[in-house]
Amino acid sequence: xxxxxxxxxxxxxxxxxxxxxxxxxxxxxxxxxxxxxxxxxxxxxxxxxxxxxxxxxxxxxxxxxxxxxxxxxxxxxxxxxxxxxxxxxxxxxxxxxxxxxxxxxxxxxxxxxxxxxxxxxxxxxxxxxxxxxxxxxxxxxxxxxxxxxxxxxxxxxxxxxxxxxxxxxxxxxxxxxxxxxxxxxxxxxxxxxxxxxxxxxxxxxxxxxxxxxxxxxxxxxxxxxxxxxxxxxxxxxxxxxxxxxxxxxxxxxxx
Amino acid sequence: xxxxxxxxxxxxxxxxxxxxxxxxxxxxxxxxxxxxxxxxxxxxxxxxxxxxxxxxxxxxxxxxxxxxxxxxxxxxxxxxxxxxxxxxxxxxxxxxxxxxxxxxxxxxxxxxxxxxxxxxxxxxxxxxxxxxxxxxxxxxxxxxxxxxxxxxxxxxxxxxxxxxxxxxxxxxxxxxxxxxxxxxxxxxxxxxxxxxxxxxxxxxxxxxxxxxxxxxxxxxxxxxxxxxxxxxxxxxxxxxxxxxxxxxxxxxxxxxxxxxxxxxxxxxxxxxxxxxxxxxxxxxxxxxxxxxxxxxxxxxxxxxxxxxxxxxxxxxxxxxxxxxxxxxxxxxxxxxxxxxxxxxxxxxxxxxxxxxxx
Numbered sequence: 001x002x003x004x005x006x007x008x009x010x011x012x013x014x015x016x017x018x019x020x021x022x023x024x025x026x027x028x029x030x031x032x033x034x035x036x037x038x039x040x041x042x043x044x045x046x047x048x049x050x051x052x053x054x055x056x057x058x059x060x061x062x063x064x065x066x067x068x069x070x071x072x073x074x075x076x077x078x079x080x081x082x083x084x085x086x087x088x089x090x091x092x093x094x095x096x097x098x099x100x101x102x103x104x105x106x107x108x109x110x111x112x113x114x115x116x117x118x119x120x121x122x123x124x125x126x127x128x129x130x131x132x133x134x135x136x137x138x139x140x141x142x143x144x145x146x147x148x149x150x151x152x153x154x155x156x157x158x159x160x161x162x163x164x165x166x167x168x169x170x171x172x173x174x175x176x177x178x179x180x181x182x183x184x185x186x187x188x189x190x191x192x193x194x195x196x197x198x199x200x201x202x203x204x205x206x207x208x209x210x211x212x213x214x215x216x217x218x219x220x221x222x223x224x225x226x227x228x229x230x231x232x233x234x235x236x237x238x239x240x241x242x243x244x245x246x247x248x249x250x251x252x253x254x255x
Numbered sequence: 256x257x258x259x260x261x262x263x264x265x266x267x268x269x270x271x272x273x274x275x276x277x278x279x280x281x282x283x284x285x286x287x288x289x290x291x292x293x294x295x296x297x298x299x300x301x302x303x304x305x306x307x308x309x310x311x312x313x314x315x316x317x318x319x320x321x322x323x324x325x326x327x328x329x330x331x332x333x334x335x336x337x338x339x340x341x342x343x344x345x346x347x348x349x350x351x352x353x354x355x356x357x358x359x360x361x362x363x364x365x366x367x368x369x370x371x372x373x374x375x376x377x378x379x380x381x382x383x384x385x386x387x388x389x390x391x392x393x394x395x396x397x398x399x400x401x402x403x404x405x406x407x408x409x410x411x412x413x414x415x416x417x418x419x420x421x422x423x424x425x426x427x428x429x430x431x432x433x434x435x436x437x438x439x440x441x442x443x444x445x446x447x448x449x450x451x452x453x454x455x456x457x458x459x460x461x462x463x464x465x466x467x468x469x470x471x472x473x474x475x476x477x478x479x480x481x482x483x484x485x486x487x488x489x490x491x492x493x494x495x496x497x498x499x500x501x502x503x504x505x506x507x508x509x510x511x512x513x514x515x516x517x518x519x520x521x522x523x524x525x526x527x528x529x530x531x532x533x534x535x536x537x538x539x540x541x542x543x544x545x546x547x548x549x550x551x552x553x554x555x556x557x558x559x560x561x562x563x564x565x566x567x568x569x570x571x572x573x574x575x576x577x578x579x580x581x582x583x584x585x586x587x588x589x590x591x592x593x594x595x596x597x598x599x600x601x602x603x604x605x606x607x608x609x610x611x612x613x
Contacts, residue, residue, distance in 0.1 A: 104497030
């Protein structure tokens with residue numbers, strides 16, 4: 001039990017009559033990289049939004065880091081150690097890299113309430129360290145995000161999650177809008193995270209990527225978890241049949 | 256060989272290719288403008304715009320003109336400092352001119368003397384209550400209170416009802432002007448105490464303007480408040496997801512803008528020795544224009560106080576330059592309009608060029 005980072009039981013979310021998520025039971029162990037797959041509207045993002053408390057769940061329980069948790073909002077979830085790379089990046093275009101990494105949790109030199117003086121040197125150093133740790137390549141830290149390529153932006157967003165001693169990283173389709181080379185760069189970062197033993201939930205439509213990067217694959221269909229398979233015990237064909245509904249059943253859920 | 260610097264992860268970049276700050280372009284525009292006036296003056300009037308040409312006055316430069324250039328924009332400049340941080344934060348403030356009017360009236364009525372030439376002050380609002388000859392701190396605090404309240408209402412409306420800043424501050428613009436007229440039923444309020452009149456003697460408005468500009472430039476660059484202004488202006492959703500308390504921040508931004516408008520009112524009526532309900536009309540647009548000319552982007556997230564100060568100087572140079580060339584005031588307004596639109600067009604164009612290069 002102690003090596004379980006995240007566990008959900010009967011996690012359910014309804015938007016009025018729409019059952020977006022029904023009784024999701026999910027577990028994530030230390031150092032494990034789990035992929036979440038499924039068609040559009042299958043409940044992947046809904047699932048993530050309940051964990052990160054961007055939305056409040058209808059029912060069910062969540063355990064994180066050994067304790068049952070009820071986050072009031074995404075900031076609380078983040079403080080507890082759940083870092084999310086959002087689909088829409090959540091970066092401020094006109095700020096440079098260190099400012100974006102520390103956005104909303106700036107390191108302060110003197111505390112003067114809202115007018116607290118920022119420790120810019122520290123934030124720059126910490127940014128450099130974080131980028132080295134995640135093997136992110138950024139030519140110039142002082143450049144604003146606006147002047148960066150899609151891949152560089154995504155790398156900054158991912159580096160942000162890795163800067164802070166996070167206990168769980170969630171990525172929602174991190175390479176959806178990227179080119180081949182940029183995708184490779186992001187995948188390398190994910191491998192670095194794996195080597196560092198940081199647990200990760202990866203939402204992706206890319207079968208090759210999922211088999212490359214993850215240990216376990218969880219398939220959502222119509223708001224339910226229909227498969228939970230170790231990478232070794234399955235193949236692309238198998239996963240596709242679960243995604244499309246050609247294959248159903250919860251026999252493998254015990255895996 | 257191009258100069259390279261080391262980035263993170265072994266990537267190097269051409270340091271020379273870094274785009275220079277937008278303020279530099281604005282400063283260049285200011286210098287070009289001064290040179291243009293200088294040349295036109297030399298050629299057509301046989302007089303210098305910038306340099307001292309009179310024998311009975313010492314000095315290389317025409318110091319009187321230089322003083323006027325900055326003095327005449329320093330009051331609106333104080334407002335422009337507040338407006339700059341509002342625009343950086345992705346908002347707009349149309350109410351500052353009216354806040355100047357209302358604050359001037361209310362604050363002035365607490366700055367009046369009891370007797371004029373031995374007779375009771377005919378204009379005194381609170382003679383019966385005995386609220387005359389008050390220490391200078393009273394009207395100043397009253398003014399700050401007025402500005403703070405107006406800004407607080409602006410900010411709360413924008414943060415909690417989520418109506419566009421344009422509408423919220425338009426409402427305040429009309430309401431505050433109404434208050435300015437209602438306060439003394441349209442009568443001007445005059446005869447301030449000597450200590451109140453002393454606030455704006457000589458070049459003090461300039462000192463107040465520049466001191467506030469330096470203060471707010473430091474705040475925008477070095478504090479969490481400043482960082483959050485830029486963050487909210489460039490991507491409000493990202494700022495929200497990063498845990499920035501956006502309503503609180505917006506209320507603070509508009510409150511500060513209101514306070515700065517009220518300080519401008521104090522300086523203005525101390526300088527004019529009277530307050531009238533029509534004071535500050537169009538100041539909000541001049542302030543916005545100074546910010547925009549100074550490179551503050553109306554879409555939020557970009558700009559600086561330094562830029563706005565240079566924008567204000569450009570404004571001052573244009574007004575002084577037109578007076579120097581003995582052109583009618585009508586032309587000034589026309590040219591001002593063209594320059595404002597031109598500055599925005601230039602800004603958009605620069606952004607597109609940058610996007611193409613990236």
